[in-house]
Amino acid sequence: MxxxxxxxxxxxxxxxxxxxxxxxxxxxxxxxxxxxxxxxxxxxxxxxxxxxxxxxxxxxxxxxxxxxxxxxxxxxxxxxxxxxxxxxxxxxxxxxxxxxxxxxxxxxxxxxxxxxxxxxxxxxxxxxxxxxxxxxxxxxxxxxxxxxxxMAGATESSVKKMVKRVKVEDGEKEECMVCLEELSVGFEASQMPCSHLFHCGCIERWLKQSHYCPICRFEMPTN
Structure with a gap:
């Protein structure tokens, strides 16, 4: 159907x-x-x-x-x-x-x-x-x-609790899939619970409008 x-x-x-x-x-x-x-x-x-x-x-x-x-x-x-x-x-x-x-x-x-x-x-x-x-x-x-x-955004409390700040390590070269810019080694990035990395500002703006991970659709809590 x-x-x-x-x-x-x-x-x-x-x-x-x-x-x-x-x-x-x-x-x-x-x-x-x-x-x-x-x-x-x-x-x-x-x-x-x-x-x-x-x-x-x-x-x-x-x-x-x-x-x-x-x-x-x-x-x-x-x-x-x-x-x-x-x-x-x-x-x-x-x-x-x-x-x-x-x-x-x-x-x-x-x-x-x-x-x-x-x-x-x-x-x-x-x-x-x-x-x-x-x-x-x-x-x-x-x-x-x-x-x-x-487009339901993630709750502010869940973002603070579940999204972690991490340093991009050598060998983890990848792109932020929100802005499609490279995540530079040594810089701080935000890591979703599903382990995907993004620029901190990019994923913060994204999660205000959508509660899904841009890559794998992992769902963050909503109101």
Whole structure:
């Protein structure tokens, strides 16, 4: 059983300025997809989320974006063969390029742009259910807006208790997956309970808006 996209909206979530000029070819997109289900079946999921990371130039082609997005949505049983899904691809592409142009035109530079794509999906409605579906869609849209589009931040107390400050050791060379900059050996980093490392400021800002680890989706406590 697949769910049809009945509403979607994409917008920038967070921009982390960079201290040096970054060529557009080196800019990354961190795309978080929120899928909200309109369903009466108790066994069906109510809300699901996936995060993808790819270079900006992938947005130049709906086909290339589809190659990385479709498998993720297939995991969530979203129909990727419909015209509505094509609209999702175009919405993400236009949002990404529009935001990048606006930032670069202002003289700012950044390594990673975080985008949020929200979707409401449901089973194909019958003709006599159109009114009920419209009402459910409107209510779900209002609830998404009132709840920060499904992005629940981690509690401040859990961040203080569970996220540790550690020194990046030699041999642990890796990137912070929030800003996609290297974690330098000898510098202090924040370590999630799942052991993944991030720049302290990056993960603090991330956890104010999302309670998931950007890499493995480990869940931090929420209010």
């Amino acid at each position: 697949e769910y049809k996209v009945v509403w979607h909206h994409s917008h920038p979530l967070q921009i982390i300025p960079h201290h040096r000029q970054i060529p557009p070819a080196s800019i990354y997109i961190v795309l978080t997809v929120n899928v909200r289900y309109i369903t009466t079946a108790s066994a069906d999921p109510f809300f699901s989320q996936r995060t993808l990371c790819f270079r900006l130039n992938l947005l130049q082609s709906p086909r290339r974006l589809n190659e990385v997005l479709a498998p993720k949505l297939a995991e969530l049983r979203v129909d990727t063969s419909s015209a509505a899904y094509e609209g999702v691809l175009q919405d993400i592409i236009q949002c990404g390029f529009r935001t990048v142009r606006r930032i670069l035109d202002r003289g700012y530079s950044f390594q990673a742009l975080q985008l949020l794509s929200d979707m409401l999906v449901g089973l194909e409605p019958m003709t006599d259910e159109e009114t009920l579906m419209s009402r459910a869609l409107a209510e779900s849209r209002r609830e998404l807006e009132n709840n920060n589009y499904g």
